[in-house]
Amino acid sequence: MNKRFTFDFEFFDFFEGMCFIISENGQILSANKTSLKKLKVNLHKINFFEIVDNSERDLLKDAINNCVQKQKSLDRHTKFKVGEEQMYVDLFISPYRTSENGTTSENNCFVIAFNVTDKKEREEDLQRFYYVAENTVNPLQITDTEGRMIYVNPAFLKVSGYTKEELIGNNPSVFGSKKQMKRFWSEMWTTIKSGKVWIGDVENKKKNGEPFHTQLLISPILDSQQNVTGYFGVHRDLSEKKTMEKQLIHTQKMESIGTLAAGIAHEVGNPLASISALVQVAQRFTTDDLVKEKLELVKNQVNRISKIIRDLVDFSRPSNFEFQLTDINKNLTEAVEITKVGVKAKDISYELNLNKNIPLLPLVADQIQQVFVNILLNAADAILESHKKDKKLIVKSDLSEDNDVIITFSDNGIGIAEENIPKIFEPFFTTKKEGKGTGLGLWVSYGIIKSFQGEIKVSSVYGQSTTFTIFLPIQN
Numbered sequence: 098m099n100k101r102f103t104f105d106f107e108f109f110d111f112f113e114g115m116c117f118i119i120s121e122n123g124q125i126l127s128a129n130k131t132s133l134k135k136l137k138v139n140l141h142k143i144n145f146f147e148i149v150d151n152s153e154r155d156l157l158k159d160a161i162n163n164c165v166q167k168q169k170s171l172d173r174h175t176k177f178k179v180g181e182e183q184m185y186v187d188l189f190i191s192p193y194r195t196s197e198n199g200t201t202s203e204n205n206c207f208v209i210a211f212n213v214t215d216k217k218e219r220e221e222d223l224q225r226f227y228y229v230a231e232n233t234v235n236p237l238q239i240t241d242t243e244g245r246m247i248y249v250n251p252a253f254l255k256v257s258g259y260t261k262e263e264l265i266g267n268n269p270s271v272f273g274s275k276k277q278m279k280r281f282w283s284e285m286w287t288t289i290k291s292g293k294v295w296i297g298d299v300e301n302k303k304k305n306g307e308p309f310h311t312q313l314l315i316s317p318i319l320d321s322q323q324n325v326t327g328y329f330g331v332h333r334d335l336s337e338k339k340t341m342e343k344q345l346i347h348t349q350k351m352e353s354i355g356t357l358a359a360g361i362a363h364e365v366g367n368p369l370a371s372i373s374a375l376v377q378v379a380q381r382f383t384t385d386d387l388v389k390e391k392l393e394l395v396k397n398q399v400n401r402i403s404k405i406i407r408d409l410v411d412f413s414r415p416s417n418f419e420f421q422l423t424d425i426n427k428n429l430t431e432a433v434e435i436t437k438v439g440v441k442a443k444d445i446s447y448e449l450n451l452n453k454n455i456p457l458l459p460l461v462a463d464q465i466q467q468v469f470v471n472i473l474l475n476a477a478d479a480i481l482e483s484h485k486k487d488k489k490l491i492v493k494s495d496l497s498e499d500n501d502v503i504i505t506f507s508d509n510g511i512g513i514a515e516e517n518i519p520k521i522f523e524p525f526f527t528t529k530k531e532g533k534g535t536g537l538g539l540w541v542s543y544g545i546i547k548s549f550q551g552e553i554k555v556s557s558v559y560g561q562s563t564t565f566t567i568f569l570p571i572q573n
Contacts, residue, residue, distance in 0.1 A: 115186075115210040118193055119145045121165045123158070126205065135212065136179055145208075150176035150183060161190060165204050168192045177210070185217040186210040236311070236332040239318070242325060244268050253332070258304035269330075274302040285315065289328055292317050298335065310335040365406060373399045404434070422457035423465060425502060425569070429492055432469035436477060445480055450493040455502055458569055464545045468553075471538035472506045472565050479510025479563060497568070504567040513557040521555060 106127040109116040115132035119125055123145040133140060136148060146154050153175040160173050170191035177184040193207040230237050236253035240246050246264050254261060257272050264271065277299060288295040295315045300308050311332035318327040376396045383389055433447055473490070480488045491507040513521065520526045522543040546553045550570055557563040 112209070113211070115212075117145060117208040117210070119161070119206050119208060121161065121204040121206070123147075123161075132210070135184075136177070138179075148177050148179070150178045152176070157188075161206055164190050164192055164206055174213075183214075184212055185214045187213050235334075238269065238330045238332075240269070240328045240330070242327060244328075247327070256303070256309055256332075256334070257301070263304075272301045272303065274300045274308060276300045289315050289317050290325065292319060292323065292325060310339050366403065369399050369403050373403075420459045420461060423460040423462045424457055425455050425465075425494055425504065426451040426453070428462065428466045429469055429494060429504070432466050432473055433492060435470055436473040445477060445488045445490055448489065448491045450491065452495045455494055455496060456571060458502065458571065460549055460569070461545075465549070468542040468545050468567070469504075469506075471542045475538065476506055476508040476510060476563070476565075479512070480508050481510075483509070483511045483560075485509060496571075500571050502569045502571060504569070505564055507562065507564040509562050512559040512561050512563050513555070514559050518555060518557060522553075 106116075106118065106129065109129040110131065112129060112131055115135055116127075116129040117125055117132060117140075118127040125140050125143070125145050128140040138148065140148075146158060149157050157173065157175050160171060163169075164171055170189070173188045173190060175186060175188060177186055187210070189209045191207045193205045230248075230250045233250065234252055236256050237248075237250040238246055238253055239248040245266055245268060247266075249261060249264050254264075257264075259272065281297070285295050285297065294317075297313055298310065299313050300310050303309055312335055314331045314333075316329045316331075317325045318329055320326050373396060376392050376399065380389060380392045380396075383392070429451065430449065433449065437447065473492075476490050480490065487509065489509050491505075493503075493505045493507075495503045497503050517526075522539050526540075543553055546567060546569075552568040554566045554568075555563065556566070
């Protein structure tokens with residue numbers, strides 16, 4: 098059924114969009130009430146292009162010209178200028194024939210403009226959020242209401258070691274360390290499902306198995322009816338905090354060792370002094386050569402125990418940070434004696450090759466000895482792990498042509514894997530099992546040597562041997 102209808106332009110007065118009939122040069126021939134209401138100007142006294150922002154005016158003129166010339170409709174996005182404010186609009190432009198006084202004109206256009214300012218602002222807000230999210234150093238993740246990840250930012254990928262394809266659609270438990278109890282996560286879900294923000298410290302696990310500690314803030318994403326539609330998680334790296342905590346624990350442990358060593362020196366020193374005095378008395382009153390020989394052996398061992406205790410007390414005392422002329426060879430010898438006492442040193446053959454021409458160096462004596470002991474203890478661990486029959490540790494001191502003192506520690510232990518060599522001086526990096534090392538010894542040693550304007554280097558053949566080399570400058 099075909100019928101022909103004729104409409105007045107008032108038909109468009111109740112349209113949500115702003116409707117216009119304009120000529121090719123922008124003259125407004127008709128406008129609906131919606132456009133008069135939203136633009137708040139007398140449209141019959143101005144040109145259509147006057148309500149278009151200056152930056153968009155020429156582009157829109159070209160678009161309308163093409164519409165008229167090609168008699169083809171098109172869509173455009175532009176900006177209207179309403180007083181001092183801008184209005185973003187989507188335009189539908191269509192050729193429109195009009196008849197007036199019996200004359201037909203094809204140079205007119207029918208235009209509908211939809212105000213999309215709110216939508217545009219939301220898009221810009223989203224774009225700004227996306228830029229911030231993509232470039233922040235904090236790992237971010239967004240999950241749906243079931244806990245499946247629907248977004249992770251580059252920082253999250255970097256810290257976790259996973260790719261985006263491995264994470265999107267999966268539950269965050271994929272990198273969970275399982276260190277937190279079920280009750281911990283149950284309380285978290287109860288909180289965020291109720292629409293509240295949850296904050297907690299968590300330990301996760303990277304793809305390579307390494308732990309990473311973060312403070313996690315999870316905020317529910319709510320719709321206009323305050324219904325939870327997803328969850329937004331922000332991680333704050335706690336590595337530095339954990340490092341400081343471990344340093345504090347280690348410092349406290351060293352302080353305890355110092356206190357214990359002082360107590361041992363007092364409690365053991367007095368009996369040793371009595372034993373030494375009794376031995377000397379017995380030596381004076383005996384004429385038996387065999388007894389004298391055995392008593393001399395006892396006296397030597399008593400003196401050795403006394404010296405070990407004194408060295409342990411000296412080593413565990415807080416550093417005085419005072420530079421003084423230091424005998425490197427003496428320090429090396431004492432460090433070897435300290436490490437020999439431990440169970441680790443059992444069956445290890447120590448060889449000292451010391452250059453007697455090395456001058457005294459301005460150093461902090463207890464700090465340089467701490468470096469030597471750290472390296473020697475690590476070497477002893479490496480030797481014992483190798484399970485070799487011939488356990489050997491060689492310590493050398495010498496002078497270089499560049500006016501440096503060179504100190505080397507060479508062991509025939511398990512060696513260091515090539516990929517680990519660049520990381521051994523980093524804080525808390527250790528290849529030892531949990532509880533067997535703090536990963537602080539070589540880091541502290543590196544800092545001490547650097548403070549003396551020196552260098553410390555390492556070379557290793559995995560499965561065979563390791564050599565640490567220290568260079569200390571001879572200063573005038």
